Amino acid sequence: MSSDTAIRFDKVSKIFSKGHRQYGTLRDEFISFFSKRKLTRSRNPNQFFAIKNLSFSIRKGESVGLYGPNGSGKSTLLRLVAKVITPTCGSIKVNGRIAPLIELGAGFHPDLNGFENIYMNGAILGMTIGEIKLKMDQIVEYSGLGDFMTTPVKKYSSGMNLRLGFSIAIHSDADIFLIDEILAVGDEEFKKRSFDSIKELLEKKKTLLIVSHDLKKLTKMTNKIVKLNKGSMLND
Amino acid sequence: MFNRLKNYKDLFFVFVWRELLIRYKQTAIGVLWALIQPLSMMALFVIVFGYVLNINTKGYPRSLFYFAGLVPWTFFSSSVNASINSLIDHRDLITKIYFPRELIIFSRISVFITDFIISAMLLAAMVFFCKTPFTLNFLWVIPLCVLLFLFTASVCLLFGTINVYYRDMRLASGFLLQVWFFSSPVFYSIDTISLKMKLFLFLNPLTYIIENFRRVLIEERGIVLWQFAIAAGFVMALFFVSYKIFIRLERSFADVI
Numbered sequence: 367m368s369s370d371t372a373i374r375f376d377k378v379s380k381i382f383s384k385g386h387r388q389y390g391t392l393r394d395e396f397i398s399f400f401s402k403r404k405l406t407r408s409r410n411p412n413q414f415f416a417i418k419n420l421s422f423s424i425r426k427g428e429s430v431g432l433y434g435p436n437g438s439g440k441s442t443l444l445r446l447v448a449k450v451i452t453p454t455c456g457s458i459k460v461n462g463r464i465a466p467l468i469e470l471g472a473g474f475h476p477d478l479n480g481f482e483n484i485y486m487n488g489a490i491l492g493m494t495i496g497e498i499k500l501k502m503d504q505i506v507e508y509s510g511l512g513d514f515m516t517t518p519v520k521k522y523s524s525g526m527n528l529r530l531g532f533s534i535a536i537h538s539d540a541d542i543f544l545i546d547e548i549l550a551v552g553d554e555e556f557k558k559r560s561f562d563s564i565k566e567l568l569e570k571k572k573t574l575l576i577v578s579h580d581l582k583k584l585t586k587m588t589n590k591i592v593k594l595n596k597g598s599m600l601n602d
Numbered sequence: 603m604f605n606r607l608k609n610y611k612d613l614f615f616v617f618v619w620r621e622l623l624i625r626y627k628q629t630a631i632g633v634l635w636a637l638i639q640p641l642s643m644m645a646l647f648v649i650v651f652g653y654v655l656n657i658n659t660k661g662y663p664r665s666l667f668y669f670a671g672l673v674p675w676t677f678f679s680s681s682v683n684a685s686i687n688s689l690i691d692h693r694d695l696i697t698k699i700y701f702p703r704e705l706i707i708f709s710r711i712s713v714f715i716t717d718f719i720i721s722a723m724l725l726a727a728m729v730f731f732c733k734t735p736f737t738l739n740f741l742w743v744i745p746l747c748v749l750l751f752l753f754t755a756s757v758c759l760l761f762g763t764i765n766v767y768y769r770d771m772r773l774a775s776g777f778l779l780q781v782w783f784f785s786s787p788v789f790y791s792i793d794t795i796s797l798k799m800k801l802f803l804f805l806n807p808l809t810y811i812i813e814n815f816r817r818v819l820i821e822e823r824g825i826v827l828w829q830f831a832i833a834a835g836f837v838m839a840l841f842f843v844s845y846k847i848f849i850r851l852e853r854s855f856a857d858v859i
Contacts, residue, residue: 382857445697445698445856448698448699448700449700450696450697450698450699450700450856451854451856451857452853452854464700466698466699472694472695472698472699473694473695473698473699475620475624477624477627477628478620478623478624482620482623485616485619486616486620489612489613489615489616489617490695490699490701491699492609492613493612494612495612495615495616
């Protein structure tokens with residue numbers, strides 16, 4: 367992989383099963399644990415391709431928009447990049463630190479207050495404790511939650527959760543940002559501010575991967591738009 | 603194996619710090635619980651196993667004898683109990699962000715290590731008040747604790763993983779821990795039972811750990827080296843294998859959890 371590639375997918379497929387369990391019986395699981403090869407299981411009608419034989423690469427500093435109907439594999443793709451799930455076959459190379467803005471505030475603990483949760487979420491996003499301390503004031507100011515920082519997060523409204531989560535993520539010094547639909551929530555003022563921040567990330571030559579249903583907005587934030595359908599890329 | 607944790611040192615500290623913070627949030631007496639729990643169990647043992655059943659404690663003070671067994675046992679059982687659900691409790695994180703998942707289990711165990719240290723200090727005070735002469739054999743406690751921590755960590759990794767796939771684990775855990783309790787020498791001494799039974803009980807590494815924990819602390823005896831070597835070898839191998847299994851299965855946690 368050349369040094370200016372940020373993300374590369376090589377013939378990646380991801381199979382999900384419709385049932386609540388991925389594999390069948392204990393026996394199947396035992397066998398699949400010891401078999402090195404994947405995809406040896408017989409084709410099951412309950413399984414479907416969320417991503418099908420996808421190959422592409424994204425250069426550093428590029429901003430790519432993902433567009434497609436529900437169930438086209440956009441979020442699965444982001445989760446594959448974030449290493450949350452592993453591909454059924456194919457390989458993924460990622461070069462750099464990732465900040466998944468997939469569901470902001472996922473790492474918040476309801477009983478902890480704003481400050482404590484900044485440490486928590488910041489560390490999850492790969493910041494060191496020193497870095498978090500250094501950026502604490504900026505994060506608090508950006509979120510605009512000054513008076514509520516000592517309140518337990520369980521008492522926050524969803525808008526406050528979003529503000530704090532976005533603020534932490536945007537201040538994490540990651541190389542690759544994964545952004546999923548988050549701009550759909552929040553009030554007008556915050557939407558505008560987050561839009562500006564994303565523009566700023568672009569200027570800083572960060573790599574962005576943005577999922578949205580809003581094609582107009584997407585064209586403003588990205589240099590390239592990829593259309594997905596049923597797990598495959600449509601040629602544009 | 604531990605290389606993958608290199609970049610996650612800070613996250614581990616934050617996890618431990620969070621576990622400690624939330625543990626005593628909204629409690630009235632907070633950290634005192636770390637003492638009340640084993641002490642009240644000890645009182646119960648003195649009444650039930652001591653006065654009612656009159657179980658032989660080899661002439662050592664009953665409270666001391668039971669407490670010395672309860673300190674390692676409480677650490678083991680509460681760690682296992684808390685770890686079984688720990689991965690499920692973090693479903694939100696596991697399905698959204700990547701980090702080595704064992705951090706969840708290790709940080710949960712370290713909370714019980716602090717509890718263990720607090721109750722071990724109380725135990726040390728009790729040993730001192732019972733005028734047990736201090737010998738160098740006391741130092742054996744340190745390697746025994748290491749074995750206890752490693753063994754507990756292996757069981758927690760295994761049970762936590764199984765529970766991600768099969769929630770039967772959570773339902774079985776109550777009964778399982780109860781059986782485990784009776785087959786560990788917490789309220790009896792291994793010296794008082796027949797050889798055949800003894801060999802059977804030594805299949806449980808906790809038997810070795812708890813029995814020797816008491817032996818070096820209150821019985822002023824040392825430990826038998828070759829026995830220690832076997833126990834240490836077994837526990838280390840178990841830790842290695844269970845950690846490998848965990849790493850192998852961790853990749854599909856987000857799919858099945």
